[in-house]
Each structure stands twice: as structure tokens, then as C-alpha cells.
Amino acid sequence: MLSLFEFAAESRVDVGTGKSRRFRRAGRVPAVLYGGGKSPLLLSLNHNEVVKRLEHESVYSHVLDIVVDGLAEKAILKAVQRNPAKFQVLHMDFLRVSAGELLRAKVPLHFINESISVGVKKGGVANHVLTEVEVQCLPGVLPDFIEVDLVSLDVNETCHLSDLKLPDGVKIIALSQGEDHDLSVVSILPSKSGDAG
Numbered sequence: 001m002l003s004l005f006e007f008a009a010e011s012r013v014d015v016g017t018g019k020s021r022r023f024r025r026a027g028r029v030p031a032v033l034y035g036g037g038k039s040p041l042l043l044s045l046n047h048n049e050v051v052k053r054l055e056h057e058s059v060y061s062h063v064l065d066i067v068v069d070g071l072a073e074k075a076i077l078k079a080v081q082r083n084p085a086k087f088q089v090l091h092m093d094f095l096r097v098s099a100g101e102l103l104r105a106k107v108p109l110h111f112i113n114e115s116i117s118v119g120v121k122k123g124g125v126a127n128h129v130l131t132e133v134e135v136q137c138l139p140g141v142l143p144d145f146i147e148v149d150l151v152s153l154d155v156n157e158t159c160h161l162s163d164l165k166l167p168d169g170v171k172i173i174a175l176s177q178g179e180d181h182d183l184s185v186v187s188i189l190p191s192k193s194g195d196a197g
Contacts, residue, residue, distance in 0.1 A: 004056055006065040006072075007094075009033075009043040020091070029089050033066055033075055036096030043068060043094075050089050054080065058144040061107040066094055074098070074139065076105050097139045104173060106132045107143055111186060113151035119188030124155040129184045133161065137170040148185055158187035 009031065012023070020030045027047045034040040043066070053059050065072045075094040083090055097103050114126050133146060146164055153159060160182045161172050174181040 003065075004053060004059065005062050006067055007045055007053065008049065009045050009066055009068045011069055012042045012044045024088070024090065029092060031092040031094060033068070033073060033094045033096060035075075036073075036098055038096065041068065045092070047089060050092070051087075054089070057108055061105055061142065061144055063097055063139045063142060064094070076103060076139075076142075099139055101138075102136050103139055103142070104134060104136050105142055106134050108132045108145045109148050109185065110145045111148045111150060113149055117150040117153050117188065119153050119155040119157065120150070122155055123191045124188040125191055126150060126153075127187050127189050129186060133164070133185075134173040135166075135170050136173055136176075137167075141167055141169040143167050143170060150186065150188075153186070153188050155188050155190050159185045161185060 012030070023030050023044055024047070028044045029047050029050050031043040031045055032040050033043055060077055062076070064075050064077060066075050074097050076097055077092065078095045079091075079093040080089060081091040082088065095103075109131055111126070111128065114120060117124075117126070120126060135142075135146075143166075146166065148159060148164060150159070161175055162182045164172070164185065166172065174183060
């Protein structure tokens with residue numbers, strides 16, 4: 001049985017819209033594995049297995065094992081194309097990673113202590129501006145998520161990217177682009193009834 005962070009794949013040679021449609025009708029998801037100084041590899045994955053794994057948020061920000069014809073390659077999930085009209089994954093992109101090379105990945109934000117934050121206790125409402133952040137780090141330190149603690153946030157106060165506590169070796173991409181990229185993550189707004197403050 002494969003772990004949550006393993007995707008069993010078969011290599012494929014057929015390309016084109018018609019071939020991809022046939023794969024999907026057969027319960028397969030076309031995919032590509034690229035990067036790492038190697039040629040792109042066309043893949044096919046079991047749709048039901050893919051859907052089960054994508055139900056777990058941590059799959060989107062974790063180094064995965066893509067097992068292709070019995071050989072495992074380390075990669076991160078870069079893109080998932082879905083059919084907006086029905087519950088179907090249409091295509092996936094995986095990017096190879098190497099233990100010694102920095103990677104860029106989006107990591108979800110987990111908001112904690114919202115109900116007991118200073119501002120919410122006064123009647124304020126948390127306004128979540130961001131739900132994920134793009135980071136740069138080595139594959140071995142890629143976090144599954146970044147916690148945002150709201151316990152001390154008061155009404156009319158904002159938590160910015162620079163306020164986030166990051167694991168060692170993890171940097172937020174936007175912050176390396178200058179002070180004007182220190183985006184708001186979450187703020188406590190006064191309630192519309194006007195009792196907060």
C-alpha cells in the first residue's frame with residue numbers, strides 16, 4: 001500500500017488531446033514530471049488514487065515520491081487542472097526536486113487561536129487576506145503549513161508576512177522583493193454593529 005505522499009504512475013508515450021481523453025475515460029490522469037536537469041516524463045496515474053491523495057492539504061506542500069514503473073523520483077506538485085463542471089482531475093504537473101537544491105512551493109497558512117484573540121473577544125471579526133504563501137527552501141525543510149497565531153491580535157491590527165514565524169531555512173519569496181511586498185495576512189476588523197474597539 002502506498003503512503004499518502006507516494007503517487008504510483010506509469011510512463012506514457014501517447015500525447016495529444018484525443019489520447020488524453022482516452023486516458024481519462026479509462027480512469028487515468030495524464031501528468032508530466034519535469035525539471036531537475038532531466039527530460040520531461042509523460043505519466044499516467046489512477047484517477048481514484050489521485051483524488052484520495054488530493055483530499056489531504058499536506059500533499060500540496062510536501063516532497064512526494066513519484067513511483068514510475070517501479071523507480072521513485074522526488075517531486076512537488078506544481079499544478080492540478082480540474083474539470084469545473086464535474087468532479088474530475090484533468091492533468092497534473094510535478095516538478096523534480098533534489099535534496100541540495102532550493103525549491104519554491106506554496107504552503108498553506110493555518111490560523112490558530114482566532115476565537116480567543118483579543119480583537120475577536122471584543123467583537124471584532126478576523127479578515128483572512130491570504131490562505132497560502134510561496135516559500136523558498138531546501139526540500140528537507142519544506143513545511144506542510146505555517147501557523148498564524150491570532151491570540152494577541154486586536155481590533156484594527158494586522159498580521160503581515162514579516163510577522164510570520166518560519167522554520168529555519170525557510171524564506172518567504174515576497175519578502176525578498178522589498179518592503180512594499182510585506183503583504184497583509186490577516187486583520188481584525190471592527191464588527192459592523194460598531195461594538196468592537
